[in-house]
Amino acid sequence: MRIAIDAMGGDHAPEQIVKGALDAAAAWTDVKLLLVGDQARIEACMQGAKPGNVELVHASDVISPDDEPVKAVRRKKDSSMVVAGRLVREGEAEAMISAGNTGALMTTGLLVVGRIDGIERPALAPMLPTMDDVGVLALDLGANMDSKPEHLVQYAIMGSIYRTRVHGLERPRVGLLNVGTEAMKGNELTKAAFGLLENAPVEFIGNVEARDVLSRNCDVLVCDGFAGNIMLKAMEGTAITLMREIKNAMTSSWISKLAALTVRPRLKAMAAKMDYKEHGAGPLLGVSGLVLKCHGSSNDQAVKNAIGKARVAVQNRLVESIATEFSRK
Amino acid sequence: MRIAIDAMGGDHAPEQIVKGALDAAAAWTDVKLLLVGDQARIEACMQGAKPGNVELVHASDVISPDDEPVKAVRRKKDSSMVVAGRLVREGEAEAMISAGNTGALMTTGLLVVGRIDGIERPALAPMLPTMDDVGVLALDLGANMDSKPEHLVQYAIMGSIYRTRVHGLERPRVGLLNVGTEAMKGNELTKAAFGLLENAPVEFIGNVEARDVLSRNCDVLVCDGFAGNIMLKAMEGTAITLMREIKNAMTSSWISKLAALTVRPRLKAMAAKMDYKEHGAGPLLGVSGLVLKCHGSSNDQAVKNAIGKARVAVQNRLVESIATEFSRK
Numbered sequence: 001m002r003i004a005i006d007a008m009g010g011d012h013a014p015e016q017i018v019k020g021a022l023d024a025a026a027a028w029t030d031v032k033l034l035l036v037g038d039q040a041r042i043e044a045c046m047q048g049a050k051p052g053n054v055e056l057v058h059a060s061d062v063i064s065p066d067d068e069p070v071k072a073v074r075r076k077k078d079s080s081m082v083v084a085g086r087l088v089r090e091g092e093a094e095a096m097i098s099a100g101n102t103g104a105l106m107t108t109g110l111l112v113v114g115r116i117d118g119i120e121r122p123a124l125a126p127m128l129p130t131m132d133d134v135g136v137l138a139l140d141l142g143a144n145m146d147s148k149p150e151h152l153v154q155y156a157i158m159g160s161i162y163r164t165r166v167h168g169l170e171r172p173r174v175g176l177l178n179v180g181t182e183a184m185k186g187n188e189l190t191k192a193a194f195g196l197l198e199n200a201p202v203e204f205i206g207n208v209e210a211r212d213v214l215s216r217n218c219d220v221l222v223c224d225g226f227a228g229n230i231m232l233k234a235m236e237g238t239a240i241t242l243m244r245e246i247k248n249a250m251t252s253s254w255i256s257k258l259a260a261l262t263v264r265p266r267l268k269a270m271a272a273k274m275d276y277k278e279h280g281a282g283p284l285l286g287v288s289g290l291v292l293k294c295h296g297s298s299n300d301q302a303v304k305n306a307i308g309k310a311r312v313a314v315q316n317r318l319v320e321s322i323a324t325e326f327s328r329k
Numbered sequence: 330m331r332i333a334i335d336a337m338g339g340d341h342a343p344e345q346i347v348k349g350a351l352d353a354a355a356a357w358t359d360v361k362l363l364l365v366g367d368q369a370r371i372e373a374c375m376q377g378a379k380p381g382n383v384e385l386v387h388a389s390d391v392i393s394p395d396d397e398p399v400k401a402v403r404r405k406k407d408s409s410m411v412v413a414g415r416l417v418r419e420g421e422a423e424a425m426i427s428a429g430n431t432g433a434l435m436t437t438g439l440l441v442v443g444r445i446d447g448i449e450r451p452a453l454a455p456m457l458p459t460m461d462d463v464g465v466l467a468l469d470l471g472a473n474m475d476s477k478p479e480h481l482v483q484y485a486i487m488g489s490i491y492r493t494r495v496h497g498l499e500r501p502r503v504g505l506l507n508v509g510t511e512a513m514k515g516n517e518l519t520k521a522a523f524g525l526l527e528n529a530p531v532e533f534i535g536n537v538e539a540r541d542v543l544s545r546n547c548d549v550l551v552c553d554g555f556a557g558n559i560m561l562k563a564m565e566g567t568a569i570t571l572m573r574e575i576k577n578a579m580t581s582s583w584i585s586k587l588a589a590l591t592v593r594p595r596l597k598a599m600a601a602k603m604d605y606k607e608h609g610a611g612p613l614l615g616v617s618g619l620v621l622k623c624h625g626s627s628n629d630q631a632v633k634n635a636i637g638k639a640r641v642a643v644q645n646r647l648v649e650s651i652a653t654e655f656s657r658k
Contacts, residue, residue, distance in 0.1 A: 131570060145508070179474070179558040186472040187555040199608040210559050211566025226516040227559050229508040230539050234563035237540025241460060242571050242599065249595040250588070259579070259588025266578040270571065 001030065001314050004084040004093040007037035007045075008062045009100020011297050014038070017044035017099065020303025025051045030032060032313055036094055037062070037080040041288070042201075059083040062100075065296065069103030073111055075172070081105060087113035088289035094319075095290035095310040099298040103227065105145050109287040116319070118326030121151045122286030124293065125159055128232070131271045132218040137163055137172075138213075138221040138228055147224035149192035152176070152199050158285040158322055159220035161203045164315040166309065175208030175218030177227055189224060201325075210234070239274035243267065243307070257321065281311070290319055332636060333422040336366035336374075338429020340626050344366070346381035346428065349632025355381045356633070358638055360622050363422055366391070366409040379658065381429045388412040391429075394625065398432030402440055410434060414441035417618035423648075424619035426637040428627040435472050438616040443649070447655030450480045451615030453554075453622065454488060457561070458602045459545040462526040466492055466501075467542075467550040467557055476553035478521035481505070482529050487614040488549035489531045494645040495638065504537030504547030507555055511536065518553060526551070528615065528653075539563070561628055568603035572596065610635070612642070619648055 005021050007014045014037055022032050032053045035042050039058040039322045051089070061079040063072045073082055073317075081100050085108040087093040096113075098105050102124075109122055123140035130136055140147065147155075156174045163172035165308060178186045183194060185207055197204040209219045210231045246267065250260040281298075284291040290313050294306045313319075334350050336343045343366055350362050361382045364371050368387040372515075390408040392401045402411055404638075408628050414437040416422040425442075427434050431453075452469035458477050458609075459465055468484045469476065476484075485503045492501035505522060507515045512523060514536055518522040525629055526533040537546045539560045554562070575596065613620040623635045 026514060053386040068564045071368075131574065141628075142508075160593045177559065179555060179562070189471070190555075209566070210563035211569070214566055214570045226508060226514075227556055229561050230506065230556050231563045233508070234539035234542075234560040235567045237538070237543055238567040238603070239539070241543045242568060242603075245460065245599055246575060246592075246596070249592045252595070253588075253591045254589050255584075259582075259585040261590075263575075263584050263588075267575070270574055271503075274567070274571075328617045 001285065001311065001312050002032045002034060002275040003314070004034040004036055004057070004087040004091040004097035004305075005082045005307070006084045006096065006097040006100055007035045007042050008059070008080040009098040010294065012299060014041050015045050017303050018042055019308065021046060021054065022046065022051065022309035023300060024304045025054045027273055028308070028311055029053055031307070033307070034087060036087070037083045039093035058088065063104045065101050067104060069107045071102060072101070072104050073097055073103075081108055082112055085109070087256065088113050088291070094291075094314045095292065095309055096294045097294060097303070097306050099294035099296055099303070102293060103143065105291065105293055107286055109284040109291040113287045113289045114286045114293060116286055116323045116326060119154060119286035121147070121154070122284050123155045123158065124282060125162065125285050126282030128213055128221065131214050132216055133273070134216055135196055136213055136218060136221050138223065140223065141228045141232065141282075142225050143284065144225045145185065146226070147189065149196050150188060150191070152193040152222050152224070153196045154200045154286070156200055156204070157195055157325060158224045161284060161321050161325060162318060163321045165221050165318045165321055166313050171203040172219035173205045174202045174220045174222060175205055177210065177221055177223035177231065177322040178207035179209070180207065181209060181327055189213065193222070194266060236274060238272070243271050285322065288319060288323065290314060330640065331363060331422040332639050332643070333363040333365055333407045333413040333416040333425040334366045334384070334636070335413045335429055336371050337388070338427040340575055340624065341628060342428065343370050344374050345627065345629045346632050347371055349579070349629035350367070350636065351375065351378055351380065351626075352629060353385045353636035355631045356604060357637070358382055362636070363413075363416060365413045365416070381404070382526075385411060386416065392433045394430050396430055396433060398430060398436045401430070401433050402436040403577065406455065410437055413439055413596045414438070415622070417442050422618075423643045424621065425640055426621045426623060426632070426635050428623035428625055428632070431471065431622060434620065434622055435613055438613040442616045442618045442620060445615055445617045445652045445655055446482060448615040449482070450476070450485045451613050452487065454602035454610060454614050455611030456489060457542055457550065461544050461545055462602070463545055465542055465545055465547060465550050467552065469552070469554040470561065471554050472612075472613065473554045474516065475555070476527050478518060481522040481551050481553065482525045485526055485529055485531045485533070485549060485551045488551065488555065490623045490650050490654060491614060491647060492548050494647045494650055495642050498548055499531040501548035502533055502534045503549045503551060504529045505561065506539065506550055506552035507536035508538070509536065510538060522551070537650040565603060568600070573599050614651065617648060617652065619643060
């Protein structure tokens, strides 16, 4: 299996990206890694290492975080991200991974890699944190701001296949993000989607509320990109604000300062859990090849983890499963 | 000025409602209070008190929390809530207050009290908590699940007038709830609303994000009822979950237990601040009379506060100001 890595995307590219890729190449010898980017800079990062399962693919250009996504993908045809996408489209790689510009990566998925037949809108599907550390796959969380009921059904099906193929869940519970749990709650979009989801080939458990996501009220959370993003940022903002307040409260007396020492590791773990930046990463589902977004701040460990995740998804034929499901329609 | 009180609505009705009303009647002798509901039960709660500025209006029926709003308002014509609404419509009172069924109260506002000419959708406008305790007026937060761009502009204008008339803010800053602060962010609704808001007679400061509401990023937060509700419940759920985790962390050792004693009051205050139930209350703006929702769990103090708020709004001619603004169009 071949995985293309955008070596130039992300805050710590190319150093941390290359380092993570080398670690992954050593850990999984059944994977061939194609490092895409400025050959000289990548070689410098490799410091003479030449693993047999790592290959360099030169790309002279880079898409920056501030680039306008569609324009960048159209114009920067020799950027590391677009070249990686082309490798997937042309069958030279089964998957691509990038920590670069999220919008540009979604555009690369859509315009370069291409949609799976029958999929109307690919969806970005990160794992949201839950207090039990298991997580909820939420989609769409950023690819499409406006959705139709039929799109939400496609998200539900793709998300379910992902949780089954990649996480081994037998019957992932699908919840529809809504303002109440009763069946007829919500806006026109969710009311129409509810009826369609009841008849979709997924384990639909009904409407779920934003307040219960942290308690893992479902395995696949379906929402339009706008509402999902509002939810995520509200959770993040509340967590950051409360953690700061608590920190202040803990320095209000000598005894609380002393206690802070014992409680701090736990609070820190909670803060990390709620860090949105850590959870903006995930697969772009619905394109005909695996496209995986890493968060921009990814270090070598995060890159290695992403490669491991891509490896499992390719081994378990995620993209083929989605394509088969939609070819039946 | 006359304020009609739905004495039968709320978890602690009629006892706490009547008690709060009697306190208010004593505090503000320029207000005449019309207590609407079961005469015998209200009299029992009054325990022989007969203030000159309190009058009883008998209503034989009650709308319960589980009643389907539209059906209940249409059928229970002699319920305390509907009778209070009728007093406002017929000019027998300038304002009505209820801690009962929120949906039914919105329906009463719409069908019994009636819309202000030119207003398409009345909006529920509670104050959201902020860390500095000042708060943000958010609308719509529940009256309309689907909104058009023009509705959001009307919310902005009504919210601004409320903050000026009731809270004395000279030029309240209006923010549009969105997924990013850049001008062209968002879905079709917010993109269209953005352009309209730039030309509206309000102090529009642009898009604002859910993550910054607790830091009071604006004075009037404009959103459709669906997104607003998702935001509110995400904030609430995160706050409740984190506070519970912190409580657990604080009991993990004897020193942290000791510290908990010193930190607890501050944590409790924070928890109360974030309690959604406390913030589901607010005016229904856009109807031709003041309609004020109290939270269902209101005690006497909350009822008294609501009456005080209604008094200020009536004194400062809130409803007339909104009507004048929209009659110009």
